Amino acid sequence: MFIQACGVLLKEENACVLLMSSVEEEEWLGQKIKRDPKHVTTDIHKAFIYTKSLSPDKCLLKMVINADPHLDYIP
Numbered sequence: 001m002f003i004q005a006c007g008v009l010l011k012e013e014n015a016c017v018l019l020m021s022s023v024e025e026e027e028w029l030g031q032k033i034k035r036d037p038k039h040v041t042t043d044i045h046k047a048f049i050y051t052k053s054l055s056p057d058k059c060l061l062k063m064v065i066n067a068d069p070h071l072d073y074i075p
Contacts (some may be wrong), residue, residue, distance in 0.1 A: 001042050002033055003038035020044055043054075043068045 002023040009016050022044045026033055035041070047065040054060055 001044065002028065002035075003044060004028065013052060018047075018049040018051075020047040020049070020069060040070055042070065 003020050004023050005018055005020040007016055007018045022042075023033060045066040045068070047067070048063065050060075050062040052060040
């Protein structure tokens with residue numbers, strides 16, 4: 001997987017948000033991406049992750065992910 005992401009800190013909520021998607025181009029930030037055709041890839045079309053600290057040992061985690069694992073069957 002080649003992922004590009006952007007995170008935002010929500011200080012007033014004691015939380016953070018992470019947005020992710022796969023890099024579809026052949027280069028990213030000026031670096032050539034080397035893809036191996038022998039490996040199965042997963043495409044992350046869009047992903048949203050929200051995490052919030054509830055206490056020193058507990059957190060809330062919410063995720064919405066639109067992905068294609070390119071597998072015929074997942075046991």
